[in-house]
Amino acid sequence: MAVVPTDIEDAPGALRPHAEEAFAHELKALAAADDRPRPYGWNLSPWAVALYLLGGTVPGGGTVITPKYVGPRRIVEVAVTTLATDRALLLLGVPGTAKTWVSEHLAAAVSGDSTLLVQGTAGTPEEAIRYGWNYAELLTNGPSRRALVAGPVMRAMAEGRIARVEELTRIPADVQDSLITILSEKTLPIPELGSETQAVRGFNLIATANDRDRGVNELSSALRRRFNTVVLPLPASAEDEIDIVTRRVDQLGRGLDLPAVPEGADEIRRVVTVFRELRGGVTADGRTKVKSPSGTLSTAEAISVVTNGLALAAHFGDGVLRAGDIAAGILGAVVRDPAADRVIWQEYLETVVREREGWKDFYRACREASA
Ligand SMILES: Nc1ncnc2c1ncn2[C@@H]1O[C@H](COP(=O)(O)OP(=O)(O)OP(=O)(O)O)[C@@H](O)[C@H]1O
Numbered sequence: 001m002a003v004v005p006t007d008i009e010d011a012p013g014a015l016r017p018h019a020e021e022a023f024a025h026e027l028k029a030l031a032a033a034d035d036r037p038r039p040y041g042w043n044l045s046p047w048a049v050a051l052y053l054l055g056g057t058v059p060g061g062g063t064v065i066t067p068k069y070v071g072p073r074r075i076v077e078v079a080v081t082t083l084a085t086d087r088a089l090l091l092l093g094v095p096g097t098a099k100t101w102v103s104e105h106l107a108a109a110v111s112g113d114s115t116l117l118v119q120g121t122a123g124t125p126e127e128a129i130r131y132g133w134n135y136a137e138l139l140t141n142g143p144s145r146r147a148l149v150a151g152p153v154m155r156a157m158a159e160g161r162i163a164r165v166e167e168l169t170r171i172p173a174d175v176q177d178s179l180i181t182i183l184s185e186k187t188l189p190i191p192e193l194g195s196e197t198q199a200v201r202g203f204n205l206i207a208t209a210n211d212r213d214r215g216v217n218e219l220s221s222a223l224r225r226r227f228n229t230v231v232l233p234l235p236a237s238a239e240d241e242i243d244i245v246t247r248r249v250d251q252l253g254r255g256l257d258l259p260a261v262p263e264g265a266d267e268i269r270r271v272v273t274v275f276r277e278l279r280g281g282v283t284a285d286g287r288t289k290v291k292s293p294s295g296t297l298s299t300a301e302a303i304s305v306v307t308n309g310l311a312l313a314a315h316f317g318d319g320v321l322r323a324g325d326i327a328a329g330i331l332g333a334v335v336r337d338p339a340a341d342r343v344i345w346q347e348y349l350e351t352v353v354r355e356r357e358g359w360k361d362f363y364r365a366c367r368e369a370s371a
């Protein structure tokens, strides 16, 4: 009989280990070398947290820290510093700008635990942020601490760790507002028990929100004032974006036993170039205007197009990533609206891709994919 692990944590070979597990050796090396003052309850100093995010070499030991976030150093410094103050951190940006990714790594570096997470949706109830009840216990013995089931934020408060709230603006306004007392008074009242849970030092909260969701559930100004907002930009240059895609594809690929991506692989450059040009509405040389399709064409989507391409090459090709392996993925990412986007894509193919030197194979593959 198959044994189903009763505790998810017991499952062997997690498909996606948490940041604190995947980068445990880096966090350990940083903690050992870090002699700067640590805010109360923090595993690392703010300086070491920033080094963990931005990458570099651990002084003394020489352990190499891989960059998690590629972008302006100042953004990371402001984000880390905010967590050491009494204000919470709001990461804002268009889709695929690494808001979730940065929030996970910050929580892992500061608290050694990125799992105290509330996923915001239109249906997120107040219990998800505060607490719920174990009804069997509640009915048998009445309300007590034992019957209370703490939510992730409540646990973070009690343990002095970082809590994460994903997609804050998708949460209904009245539920969002239950965060106000938590963030300003640093306490969570439990009226049923005539009691409260007070936040222990080390507690703070990171929320993420999508620019495009603006207006879905606008943050109330009372709540917004409790946050320092840090806007994560799109990668500044094509080189940065290629770097991000290459690194992440390499990591994902290793987890999936896919072949390695050769340094400076042409196909990655092509995917990134196409995405940047369509997103920006102009070719890289600034000469030709192009129309932008309705999809977001984010870095995150470029990563998935290349990963899928690698899987195609591994399972149905000779293991080398070629134009044909990424053409279908690009088409799927670009053409979201079958009518309007298809016209935009065809026009881009004929006016830009066709003429570009060294892109013949890519042009042909894309034409075949769209046929
Ligand atoms: N500047 C960057 N540095 C490093 N990785 C990046 C960067 N931008 C995007 N990524 C990569 O993009 C992927 C997707 O990012 P993530 O899911 O965090 O985006 P998001 O901003 O939360 O998007 P959404 O708004 O859709 O939730 C991550 O795997 C991350 O590695």
Ligand SMILES: [Mg+2]
Binding pocket: 099, 100, 101, 208
């Ligand atoms: Mg996200």
